[in-house]
Amino acid sequence: MRKTLLGYVPDESPIYAIHPFVKLFFLLVVSLFPMFITPPEWNLFLMLFLLGAMWYSKVNMSTLRIYVPVAVSMGTIILLSYTVLGGTHPEYQLLYKIAGIKIYWERIRDAIVVYFRILPMIFSMVFFLSTSRERDVIVAMRSIRLPFIVTYIFAMSLRAAGMVLEDFHIVRQAEKARGFDPAGKSLYYKIRQYVMYMIPLFALSLRRSEDFTNALVARGYAFTGEASRVKRADYVLTHYTFTTLDMVLTIIIGLSFVAILYLRYGLGYLDLDSSWFLSWLQGAIT
Amino acid sequence: MAPIIEVKDYTWRYLHTTEPALKNINLQIEEGTFLGIIGPNGSGKTTLANSIDGLIPGQYHGIKKGVVNIRGKEVEDYAKGSLQRTIGMVFSDPEAQFTAMTVEDELVFGMENLGMTIPEIRERLAWVTELTGLAPLIDKPPYEISGGQKQRVALAAVLAMKPEILILDEPTSMLDPISRKQVFAVLSKMKQEQNSTIVVIEHSLENLVPLADRMALLYAGELLFEDETHHFFQRMDLLLEKDVLPPGALHFFHHLIQAGYYNGRIPLTAVDAAEKLAQIMKKSVEEAKS
Numbered sequence: 001m002r003k004t005l006l007g008y009v010p011d012e013s014p015i016y017a018i019h020p021f022v023k024l025f026f027l028l029v030v031s032l033f034p035m036f037i038t039p040p041e042w043n044l045f046l047m048l049f050l051l052g053a054m055w056y057s058k059v060n061m062s063t064l065r066i067y068v069p070v071a072v073s074m075g076t077i078i079l080l081s082y083t084v085l086g087g088t089h090p091e092y093q094l095l096y097k098i099a100g101i102k103i104y105w106e107r108i109r110d111a112i113v114v115y116f117r118i119l120p121m122i123f124s125m126v127f128f129l130s131t132s133r134e135r136d137v138i139v140a141m142r143s144i145r146l147p148f149i150v151t152y153i154f155a156m157s158l159r160a161a162g163m164v165l166e167d168f169h170i171v172r173q174a175e176k177a178r179g180f181d182p183a184g185k186s187l188y189y190k191i192r193q194y195v196m197y198m199i200p201l202f203a204l205s206l207r208r209s210e211d212f213t214n215a216l217v218a219r220g221y222a223f224t225g226e227a228s229r230v231k232r233a234d235y236v237l238t239h240y241t242f243t244t245l246d247m248v249l250t251i252i253i254g255l256s257f258v259a260i261l262y263l264r265y266g267l268g269y270l271d272l273d274s275s276w277f278l279s280w281l282q283g284a285i286t
Numbered sequence: 287m288a289p290i291i292e293v294k295d296y297t298w299r300y301l302h303t304t305e306p307a308l309k310n311i312n313l314q315i316e317e318g319t320f321l322g323i324i325g326p327n328g329s330g331k332t333t334l335a336n337s338i339d340g341l342i343p344g345q346y347h348g349i350k351k352g353v354v355n356i357r358g359k360e361v362e363d364y365a366k367g368s369l370q371r372t373i374g375m376v377f378s379d380p381e382a383q384f385t386a387m388t389v390e391d392e393l394v395f396g397m398e399n400l401g402m403t404i405p406e407i408r409e410r411l412a413w414v415t416e417l418t419g420l421a422p423l424i425d426k427p428p429y430e431i432s433g434g435q436k437q438r439v440a441l442a443a444v445l446a447m448k449p450e451i452l453i454l455d456e457p458t459s460m461l462d463p464i465s466r467k468q469v470f471a472v473l474s475k476m477k478q479e480q481n482s483t484i485v486v487i488e489h490s491l492e493n494l495v496p497l498a499d500r501m502a503l504l505y506a507g508e509l510l511f512e513d514e515t516h517h518f519f520q521r522m523d524l525l526l527e528k529d530v531l532p533p534g535a536l537h538f539f540h541h542l543i544q545a546g547y548y549n550g551r552i553p554l555t556a557v558d559a560a561e562k563l564a565q566i567m568k569k570s571v572e573e574a575k576s
Contacts, residue, residue, distance in 0.1 A: 235397075
């Protein structure tokens, strides 16, 4: 098993045959697809494709259960925002009037469209994080010749996030050991007492920053001056080869995006009127 | 031969403090020497290490008097980042030293900073992983391995840069006894195979004493004395008075001397102590028989 940003993927997963750049390109491009696809059914297919890709990559599918509450609450919030808090629109088709609140078909339709646009975006991110290690992200960024300092700061922010979480855990254990345990208390109490965690956490972060700066200096790294102008060899990139398969996949992803743009703006497909699901739903509820 | 490290009339006071952290330090370290620096907490050991490595005054604000020379050149006269090509520093908290996402990246980071080529890095990486026994961990994130392994990674990352001087600031303070031994085993190899100049600040003396050529005692910011390890531990009364707890074997022989049972040189290791004790007992038995 290899640890990825969101879990573990078995060593024999076919995903390791793919260059990190392709994975990053997939994330950046495929997560844009839903922006140009209005029919929810197509976005649902995209989501199913992403799930299939995760299954093929041997991602532990049971971990996806943790996203169900997120998906449900997000859907509820979007639906309520569009319908209950959607305002009055005399030009829209009124479906129901509940306790003075007008529910329009167009608002329900828009909520569904937005929801099914966001879901594949989230799943493409989950797919990427489930199949990539921190190192893959750095390699992908360096492959496109981003300056070392940019990739390094990104790597550091990933590392710092992990360290802060670890420190938070330590501080919480220490507070518990001294009898401070907000479990079972009201939310207001928890928020008020949160400062008990934040002060030591802040102090620890300051100390870590100092240690970290010293470590960078001790390793001969300099942001300015002569040492910063040294031509750096990128050793990590020597472990990765951009193969024909990677080239083919990159082209397929790029062409798919172009095809979607052409279908949408050249041929007029993938808009609201072309959705058979929305037509069926409108007929069903009106 | 000129010393590789020379600290002359050196005083350092951190900003917003009233007392200097180091007072009028004079210390010369010859090339290839293994120096152990001991002293209670707050005695200025880390400040001295940081002063030699150039982190002071580079990274800290304060008032400095005197000079710290590395190869005859004052640390402040080195261009930014260039002193670290000569001096490698390992800190006490291994976790705080990691700058990369895998052990391998961690090890190559310093070499990349030096501008080494890929073949050079590959060769050096093979050497350092062999030396420190880190080959099986090369793909792991450094923060997911054990404490001892973490410190070996931190040490290997510095060794990979092949510095002429290696400074270790309490490298085993967070480690269990076995991991401590492993770290000192690497230092022992460095001493024997590379003839590196090594300065180790350490509280735990069991592993340090057998390796150190010389020892120094810092107390309340002052360098009380510095001498060859054997001579250093002959002044046991002063060491005990200054809160230094020597290894059990040394302590035991100090008691023997005080009780009048022994008047020779204090052995430095448990093995030497056992041999010496066996000799004393044998002599006593022979004397009793005759």
